[in-house]
Amino acid sequence: MSRSTPAAPTDRTPVRRRIRGLDADERSAQRRRQLLTAATELFARQSYSLTSIEQICQHAYVGTKGFYDHFESKEACYTALLVQISTGIQQRVTEVALETADSDWPTRRAAVVAAFVHAIADDPRLAKVTFGEAGGISPAVEAQRRVNRRWSAEFLKHQWLQDGSPDDPALLPLALATIGGMFELVADWLHHHDDGGAPDSVDTLVADLQHFVTIVDAGRAAIR
Numbered sequence: 001m002s003r004s005t006p007a008a009p010t011d012r013t014p015v016r017r018r019i020r021g022l023d024a025d026e027r028s029a030q031r032r033r034q035l036l037t038a039a040t041e042l043f044a045r046q047s048y049s050l051t052s053i054e055q056i057c058q059h060a061y062v063g064t065k066g067f068y069d070h071f072e073s074k075e076a077c078y079t080a081l082l083v084q085i086s087t088g089i090q091q092r093v094t095e096v097a098l099e100t101a102d103s104d105w106p107t108r109r110a111a112v113v114a115a116f117v118h119a120i121a122d123d124p125r126l127a128k129v130t131f132g133e134a135g136g137i138s139p140a141v142e143a144q145r146r147v148n149r150r151w152s153a154e155f156l157k158h159q160w161l162q163d164g165s166p167d168d169p170a171l172l173p174l175a176l177a178t179i180g181g182m183f184e185l186v187a188d189w190l191h192h193h194d195d196g197g198a199p200d201s202v203d204t205l206v207a208d209l210q211h212f213v214t215i216v217d218a219g220r221a222a223i224r
Contacts, residue, residue, distance in 0.1 A: 032070045034060040036081050044125035048078060048137055075138050078129075082141065085126050086148045089119040090155075097159065105163035109217070112159070113209050120186065121202045131187045152179040165220065178216045182209055 038060035042051040053074050057067050071077040096115040100108045120127040153175040165171060189205045 028069065031060070031062050031066050034062055035067060035070060035077065036084060038062075039077050039081050040125050040129055043078065043081070044128040044132075047132075048074075053077075075140060078137060079141055079144050081129060082144050082148070085120075085130050086151075089116065090151060092116075092119040093155065097155075101162075105159070105217075106214075108159065108162075109213060110210060113213060114206050116182075117186075117202060117206045117209060121189075121205060124190075127186060127190055131183060132190055149176065149179055149183065160220065174216070174220065178213065181212060181216075185209055185212060 035056060038056050039051070042055055042059060051074070053064065053067055056074075056077065057064050067077070071080060093112050093115045096111050097108065100111045103111075120130060153172060156175040156178060157172050160171060160175070161167060185208055186205065189208070
């Protein structure tokens with residue numbers, strides 16, 4: 001009896017289907033970007049509380065299922081957006097601090113404060129999303145805001161140490177208070193716009209923050 005020849009092995013590795021030049025992972029990442037962009041626009045324009053998941057999906061041209069593939073709730077979407085914006089701010093001020101590392105502290109301070117302001121205020125939507133309504137959304141969002149504030153305080157403390165401050169236990173609480181004051185000045189700048197006041201320029205906000213941190217630096221000398 002003749003034996004049949006075994007079939008040649010075949011490569012059963014699934015082919016990654018590409019649509020418009022993107023594979024599944026790339027399409028998923030694109031949908032996530034579209035959702036976050038839409039959320040930025042809507043949260044800034046009409047607030048977090050008045051924005052629905054359905055509106056975000058319609059604005060992003062992404063189905064509701066696509067939304068839940070990335071975020072379990074509107075709160076999770078907002079938190080992801082807050083992380084994205086904060087990461088961009090942190091990268092920008094870190095780059096400027098490195099670029100001016102050989103400068104004296106007043107020069108470095110001016111550059112870092114200006115970088116911070118332009119990172120959030122050149123596109124006013126970012127400032128509104130980050131410093132506008134964020135404080136009253138949820139405990140999870142507040143926890144993320146505290147993470148961001150702590151990072152900023154640690155960053156400022158490091159800059160002060162480079163300026164010759166001793167690593168005193170009081171330095172981090174002072175940095176936290178300074179960052180809190182800076183964030184409050186940004187929030188006040190935003191509310192002034194929203195309340196119909198005469199619009200202050202970005203340069204005005206830069207000058208106000210510079211003045212505030214300069215005053216803090218004068219007091220910081222007391223713990224040297």
